[in-house]
Amino acid sequence: MASSNALNDELITGEQSYKTINDRINNIVLNPGKHGVSWWMVFLIGFGLLQVLGMALFWLLWRGVGVWGINKPVMWGWDIINFVWWIGIGHAGTLISAILLLLRQAWRTSINRFAEAMTIFAVSCAGIFPALHTGRPWVDYWLFPYPNVVGMWPQFRSPLLWDVFAVSTYATVSILFWAVGLLPDIASLRDKSRNKVVRSVYGILSLGWTGSVKHWHRYEQAYILLAGLSTPLVLSVHTIVSFDFAVSIVPGWHTTIFPPYFVAGAVYAGFAMVLTLAIPVRAWYGLKDYITMRHIDWMAKVMLATGLIVFYGYILEMFYGMYSGNVFELGLVKNRLYGPYAWSYFMLLFCNGVVPQLLWFPKIRRNLVALWLICQVVSIGMWLERFVIISVSLLRDFLPSSWGFFTPTMWDIGLFLGTMGQFMFLMFGFLRVLPMINVFEMKELWYKMTGHHHTGTSADHGAHSDKPASDEATGHGGPPLLGQPAADKGE
Amino acid sequence: MTNQFWQAYLFGWIFWVSLSLGCTGLLFLFHAVRGSWGLPILRVLEAGTKLLPWMGLLFVPIVMNVLMGGDLYPWVHRGSDPILAKKAFWLNPGFFAGRQIFYFLIWSIWATLLTRSAKSQDRDGDLNRQQFRSSFGAWGMVMFILSATLAYTDWVMSLDPHWFSTIFGAWFIMGNSLTAFSFCTIFVASRSLKNKQPWAGANTFSFRKDMGNLMLTLCMIWAYFSLSQFLIIWSGNLPEEITYFTRRFNDPMLLTIGTLLIFCQWMIPLLCLFAPRTKRQTHLLLKVATWIMFVRFFDIFWAVVPFFMVPAHDKANPMRMILEPGFAISCGVATLIFGAVWGIIFGILYKSENALPTFDPRLQDLMEADVHV
Numbered sequence: 104m105a106s107s108n109a110l111n112d113e114l115i116t117g118e119q120s121y122k123t124i125n126d127r128i129n130n131i132v133l134n135p136g137k138h139g140v141s142w143w144m145v146f147l148i149g150f151g152l153l154q155v156l157g158m159a160l161f162w163l164l165w166r167g168v169g170v171w172g173i174n175k176p177v178m179w180g181w182d183i184i185n186f187v188w189w190i191g192i193g194h195a196g197t198l199i200s201a202i203l204l205l206l207r208q209a210w211r212t213s214i215n216r217f218a219e220a221m222t223i224f225a226v227s228c229a230g231i232f233p234a235l236h237t238g239r240p241w242v243d244y245w246l247f248p249y250p251n252v253v254g255m256w257p258q259f260r261s262p263l264l265w266d267v268f269a270v271s272t273y274a275t276v277s278i279l280f281w282a283v284g285l286l287p288d289i290a291s292l293r294d295k296s297r298n299k300v301v302r303s304v305y306g307i308l309s310l311g312w313t314g315s316v317k318h319w320h321r322y323e324q325a326y327i328l329l330a331g332l333s334t335p336l337v338l339s340v341h342t343i344v345s346f347d348f349a350v351s352i353v354p355g356w357h358t359t360i361f362p363p364y365f366v367a368g369a370v371y372a373g374f375a376m377v378l379t380l381a382i383p384v385r386a387w388y389g390l391k392d393y394i395t396m397r398h399i400d401w402m403a404k405v406m407l408a409t410g411l412i413v414f415y416g417y418i419l420e421m422f423y424g425m426y427s428g429n430v431f432e433l434g435l436v437k438n439r440l441y442g443p444y445a446w447s448y449f450m451l452l453f454c455n456g457v458v459p460q461l462l463w464f465p466k467i468r469r470n471l472v473a474l475w476l477i478c479q480v481v482s483i484g485m486w487l488e489r490f491v492i493i494s495v496s497l498l499r500d501f502l503p504s505s506w507g508f509f510t511p512t513m514w515d516i517g518l519f520l521g522t523m524g525q526f527m528f529l530m531f532g533f534l535r536v537l538p539m540i541n542v543f544e545m546k547e548l549w550y551k552m553t554g555h556h557h558t559g560t561s562a563d564h565g566a567h568s569d570k571p572a573s574d575e576a577t578g579h580g581g582p583p584l585l586g587q588p589a590a591d592k593g594e
Numbered sequence: 595m596t597n598q599f600w601q602a603y604l605f606g607w608i609f610w611v612s613l614s615l616g617c618t619g620l621l622f623l624f625h626a627v628r629g630s631w632g633l634p635i636l637r638v639l640e641a642g643t644k645l646l647p648w649m650g651l652l653f654v655p656i657v658m659n660v661l662m663g664g665d666l667y668p669w670v671h672r673g674s675d676p677i678l679a680k681k682a683f684w685l686n687p688g689f690f691a692g693r694q695i696f697y698f699l700i701w702s703i704w705a706t707l708l709t710r711s712a713k714s715q716d717r718d719g720d721l722n723r724q725q726f727r728s729s730f731g732a733w734g735m736v737m738f739i740l741s742a743t744l745a746y747t748d749w750v751m752s753l754d755p756h757w758f759s760t761i762f763g764a765w766f767i768m769g770n771s772l773t774a775f776s777f778c779t780i781f782v783a784s785r786s787l788k789n790k791q792p793w794a795g796a797n798t799f800s801f802r803k804d805m806g807n808l809m810l811t812l813c814m815i816w817a818y819f820s821l822s823q824f825l826i827i828w829s830g831n832l833p834e835e836i837t838y839f840t841r842r843f844n845d846p847m848l849l850t851i852g853t854l855l856i857f858c859q860w861m862i863p864l865l866c867l868f869a870p871r872t873k874r875q876t877h878l879l880l881k882v883a884t885w886i887m888f889v890r891f892f893d894i895f896w897a898v899v900p901f902f903m904v905p906a907h908d909k910a911n912p913m914r915m916i917l918e919p920g921f922a923i924s925c926g927v928a929t930l931i932f933g934a935v936w937g938i939i940f941g942i943l944y945k946s947e948n949a950l951p952t953f954d955p956r957l958q959d960l961m962e963a964d965v966h967v
Contacts, residue, residue, distance in 0.1 A: 342818075349826045349830075351830070352831075361826070362819075415743075419763075423760045426684055427681075427834075428681040429834065
């Protein structure tokens, strides 16, 4: 037990009790005065860009995909790049919430809610692109296999179809996982809010949660089950996305390392986005005691590790391109190094290969400004990676007579900025209406860190008694004890 | 005939060097992440790693074969093949030999530094040495994964010099870790069942759970990498790549082994290791680990030996290749002989050190915690 305490000791800092944890997280939602200029700034920028999304969507639907820069031979441009970029970002959330839960990593607790929300919003941005790039989005339902009078079925051997299933499953399970995890906290907000309308909205959303032993029991079972379901999804979604490219024979797409390399890249980009959001938000809302330097250090380490796997992928692509002796593979190497978009390849190596090496130094991992800037570089790098893979590979394929060039149009850029707006708008809207840190899990963690040694003593009793009576009824006076014996058995 | 001797020799060597490299990779990983799972098996990993210079010595005959223009690696005789001419910058005897020296030198030096540091900690109990091993091990991982990828490209992939697959090195590295974990589990669990100390003390529930879960994960990763490679190459159906699978699917024996591997190295271990009972009872975990180690042989056989297939002289299907059963058996015999050599050196290296790291408070914590379960 001593060792596990030593591991936990920096996950919550400062003078804390169950009450402070409760108040400081819930008050962000219940007390509108908590939202300062910074919140309004980001929210309004997001709202503004959301209008750009509306315009870009309207023009696209009105005129068709010709408004984008795609052409022959570059049939996949910013639409697919942005799809892969956004869906990759979502992966960190699932990794944190599901895999780290199964691995019993205590450091997931304060960032999981936040990261899961990010996942859902990122997937919602990602979904826009493939739905629209079909050209006739009003018949997108043809993508689903359903018995119809024309006897038309989708091509089951194509990973593009697997993508339809993978992404929709991913979205569904992520939403379920997030919603189930929110239930106890929503119930707590319901009990604490003084406004009648707010209370009834939270009342409906909490699905009648009372915190009875039965509820907690079912909750723990459902949560572990959903975690088990989500875990293969972390791998499968981006694996299938990588198959979209790899099962073809386009040089630069057809590479067997793609599945693990794409998954690592997704987690890498996702952690960069979690940090991009978490670093400012924890400062603006005074959450430095909950999202501590230890969390940030761990996330930076995960970024470093996954970044190295991605870099390993770049090295393999180049090395085997040359090793193969195949004229098309060699052509790809030349196209990347000396082609018209060579600058994007070198930028990519700089952003994803060189800059993240700074994370080897503990001092830089703990320097928030530097870390935040590195995260921006990584996000740009991961976007460039998809650009280099998708569009630059298509520029020059087998026949020199069919070589071409690609330039994005303002509508490509507009749609991308628009999805960023949607993401910011949803993310900051979420901060306003739901607790961004899992309150009851934080209390459980706090209990594990301190409560063990004082169970039943007056100090512990004191922590309980400074809560309203209704709190006891909803089970918020203490942590969910029911999960406890099961977890201990495993130790 | 002499060529078949060298082919069998190479295969037997590859199986055992893979176990040693598996130990090396896990040693670097353990020091980099400082997981408590590695403490009971640290000495096993170290002894397996210390075998590398010896395995390097055993590779000298192969390097000599390449340098003296033997037939083992087809790229040695380039002929007028235009693709081999383009690959000559990498696949030429001199550079090949140089790379082998480099691999074994850098692995051995790196591992020796880590092992020395752990040994010094045993002697003086200075816990600050962990810091050095942590960063040095992390850099070691980076070095190791890159060099091992290139090494397997040299040793195995270049046996068919037209063929290439970017995941192949990573596939071997993951498979080697699985072999190494199953070997370590067998080592500790079998001694523990005979009530030999200190292994019986180190064989805690948390140790078995770690080993079981790590083997489970690696079986999954093995399946994931294998499926990825298969699906991508099969869908692409390019002439220089698809030969890897057509060779293995056209021969009835290899097709059977390949199909059974899906069950034996993925489904069966998966079902066994999902059950908490397997990890609670030492003898069950020992059985599963032995099974995995046994199946690993067939997996590496399936990956390596078909590169040595010969034309079937079948008029109906001139592309058909066959694997001669007698040759397949001699590959097995070579593995046994190399295994005996590996085992003897391993035993000597292992006995020269303390069976468990002393002065590591985390190990004491683990062993004490188990008493209270």
